[in-house]
Amino acid sequence: MTCIKNIKIAGCKPNKRAIALNVLCIVSILTALLLCSTSLSAKDMPGTIIINSSSSIKKYRLIQQAFEKNFQGETLNIDLADNNAKTQDLETILQQYPESVIYTIGTPAFIKAYKTSEQNNIIFSSTLNWRRLPVAENIYGIANEPPPLMQLTLYRYLFPKINNIGVIYSQGYNREWLSEAMSAADEVGLTIKPAAIENPSQLRKALTALLPEVDVLWLISDPIVIASPESAKLIFTQSRHTKKPIFAYDKSFSQHALLIISADIPTMGQQVANLANQLLGKQQAPNHVINPAGTYITLNIKKLKAYQIELNNDALDSVNEIIE
Amino acid sequence: MTFKRFRRLVFLAVLFSFYCDIPVYSAATEDPGKQTIYFYNPETNINNFTSLKIAFDTYLGNYKNYNFQPFDNKQVFESTIINHQDSVFILSSWHYQFLQNLLDIKPVLVGLDNGKATQRKVLTAKKFISNVEQLRGKTIAVSGSERYSRSILREILQQSHSVILDKLTLILVPKDIDALLAVGFGMASGALTNETSLEKLKLINPKQYSQLHILGVSKETFLTIVAVPHKNSKENQTILDILSDMGNTEDGRKKLNMLRLDGWRKLTPSETSKLQSVQKEILK
Numbered sequence: 001m002t003c004i005k006n007i008k009i010a011g012c013k014p015n016k017r018a019i020a021l022n023v024l025c026i027v028s029i030l031t032a033l034l035l036c037s038t039s040l041s042a043k044d045m046p047g048t049i050i051i052n053s054s055s056s057i058k059k060y061r062l063i064q065q066a067f068e069k070n071f072q073g074e075t076l077n078i079d080l081a082d083n084n085a086k087t088q089d090l091e092t093i094l095q096q097y098p099e100s101v102i103y104t105i106g107t108p109a110f111i112k113a114y115k116t117s118e119q120n121n122i123i124f125s126s127t128l129n130w131r132r133l134p135v136a137e138n139i140y141g142i143a144n145e146p147p148p149l150m151q152l153t154l155y156r157y158l159f160p161k162i163n164n165i166g167v168i169y170s171q172g173y174n175r176e177w178l179s180e181a182m183s184a185a186d187e188v189g190l191t192i193k194p195a196a197i198e199n200p201s202q203l204r205k206a207l208t209a210l211l212p213e214v215d216v217l218w219l220i221s222d223p224i225v226i227a228s229p230e231s232a233k234l235i236f237t238q239s240r241h242t243k244k245p246i247f248a249y250d251k252s253f254s255q256h257a258l259l260i261i262s263a264d265i266p267t268m269g270q271q272v273a274n275l276a277n278q279l280l281g282k283q284q285a286p287n288h289v290i291n292p293a294g295t296y297i298t299l300n301i302k303k304l305k306a307y308q309i310e311l312n313n314d315a316l317d318s319v320n321e322i323i324e
Numbered sequence: 325m326t327f328k329r330f331r332r333l334v335f336l337a338v339l340f341s342f343y344c345d346i347p348v349y350s351a352a353t354e355d356p357g358k359q360t361i362y363f364y365n366p367e368t369n370i371n372n373f374t375s376l377k378i379a380f381d382t383y384l385g386n387y388k389n390y391n392f393q394p395f396d397n398k399q400v401f402e403s404t405i406i407n408h409q410d411s412v413f414i415l416s417s418w419h420y421q422f423l424q425n426l427l428d429i430k431p432v433l434v435g436l437d438n439g440k441a442t443q444r445k446v447l448t449a450k451k452f453i454s455n456v457e458q459l460r461g462k463t464i465a466v467s468g469s470e471r472y473s474r475s476i477l478r479e480i481l482q483q484s485h486s487v488i489l490d491k492l493t494l495i496l497v498p499k500d501i502d503a504l505l506a507v508g509f510g511m512a513s514g515a516l517t518n519e520t521s522l523e524k525l526k527l528i529n530p531k532q533y534s535q536l537h538i539l540g541v542s543k544e545t546f547l548t549i550v551a552v553p554h555k556n557s558k559e560n561q562t563i564l565d566i567l568s569d570m571g572n573t574e575d576g577r578k579k580l581n582m583l584r585l586d587g588w589r590k591l592t593p594s595e596t597s598k599l600q601s602v603q604k605e606i607l608k
Contacts, residue, residue, distance in 0.1 A: 316581035
């Protein structure tokens with residue numbers, strides 16, 4: 001360095017040793033900078049490593065934003081859809097931070113984290129049928145749908161004249177859910193009429209038998225019931241022909257369903273952040289899997305008029321979105 | 325004139341023309357030429373602004389070129405209305421008490437819910453939580469903004485329990501019924517809601533209702549209000565007349581139901597004075 005300085009000021013000739021020393025200095029500085037960019041000191045350990053299956057999916061992006069807004073600490077974000085160095089080297093990253101909580105958004109992210117880490121606490125969200133995920137002491141999460149009682153209470157609130165609700169389901173996927181739903185229905189003075197199917201070919205027969213017996217069809221997330229686009233089309237066609245409205249769980253059905261109740265995404269993001277804060281603060285979480293505390297309600301006024309369903313107008317302030 | 329100088333002049337001329345043509349965009353993205361009614365309510369988290377705007381624009385479109393502009397962000401709302409002080413505002417009565425320091429406006433109409441112009445907030449919990457002390461460090465589900473909710477909780481908890489407020493985690497849910505059910509399901513230890521919402525739960529789910537009890541109640545406050553500039557215009561008066569009439573038609577009432585109201589009435593002079601007396605609450 002002295003010689004370089006001298007070159008500027010006094011024009012002295014550098015010797016080979018000085019040059020080698022200077023090169024060594026520069027290489028050391030660059031190496032240090034490189035290390036800093038790829039690793040954090042213990043002091044900078046991310047409280048949560050967020051693994052998003054794909055932040056290009058709007059609901060995944062929204063829940064991550066809600067989480068980041070409410071989480072008290074640093075995060076390290078990984079988007080599996082990016083397929084960059086971070087996603088490829090996930091195992092190394094997770095090994096560096098065994099104390100961090102891993103928050104996974106979407107099933108692919110959960111599977112990746114579950115296979116890669118044994119020691120981190122993992123919180124999942126945005127997965128369908130969470131009951132099919134592996135259960136372990138270090139696994140936590142939030143269900144993707146409001147519990148049946150919450151939905152049934154809202155059905156009762158919005159449509160006081162509806163009493164009998166039909167549900168087509170498969171035992172393999174939704175036996176427990178149905179049991180919970182039937183107890184919940186009793187609590188709010190509703191009746192659930194179930195129809196079980198074992199494979200998609202039984203759907204038409206089940207719809208033909210069930211629809212005349214009920215006031216409304218409750219479409220639930222079941223891969224045997226909605227096995228294909230053709231199954232969905234059959235359900236919508238039959239319900240239209242029999243003039244029976246549909247309650248559904250996802251906005252993708254908004255043109256066909258009278259009412260959609262889904263979990264409120266910003267609330268879920270908050271809840272996951274609170275859970276992460278608890279786990280990092282070494283507090284015991286009351287439950288491994290929590291229910292979403294908020295609901296997002298979409299009402300299709302066209303269907304309301306077409307099926308002449310009586311709506312409790314006092315409940316309109318609880319509706320997030322009206323489709324006309 | 326050299327080519328270089330000519331080129332510089334052309335550049336400046338183009339820049340100037342762009343400057344002159346740049347429109348003034350507000351967060352409201354309102355239609356020019358239309359009178360706007362501005363709305364913001366921190367007492368609710370429900371995100372139904374698109375539906376609200378469509379519903380009210382459609383209703384007001386029956387009369388003239390009026391524009392209804394809801395906001396979901398307090399800062400954006402306040403920074404927008406600063407430049408539109410001659411307009412009509414639909415506000416939370418709580419928020420109005422702070423806004424009157426910012427704007428030269430007066431309240432003229434108050435919302436009604438089943439004939440009542442006032443409301444009370446209640447803090448409820450499951451029956452095994454017998455007093456507010458047991459809420460220390462717990463989660464409370466609220467359907468309003470964090471600032472508004474903490475203000476009401478401060479009032480309910482009073483000085484003797486104000487320390488508890490700092491230790492509470494608030495979870496913001498879209499609506500009152502979500503907050504009450506969150507307690508039932510154990511997602512929260514308490515809920516802050518309207519008293520009327522608790523009464524509705526009694527009708528739709530008596531079992532959930534029977535598991536809850538009230539730990540504290542706020543003072544009576546006015547429901548949503550309509551405010552106009554002190555120097556009110558003829559145009560604003562026309563809007564006030566249209567709003568006043570909403571409760572007299574089925575269509576108008578349905579629009580008001582989206583605001584948890586079913587009508588409007590004029591505020592009495594004593595009610596106006598009460599609203600205009602500033603509450604000196606220090607908010608965190």
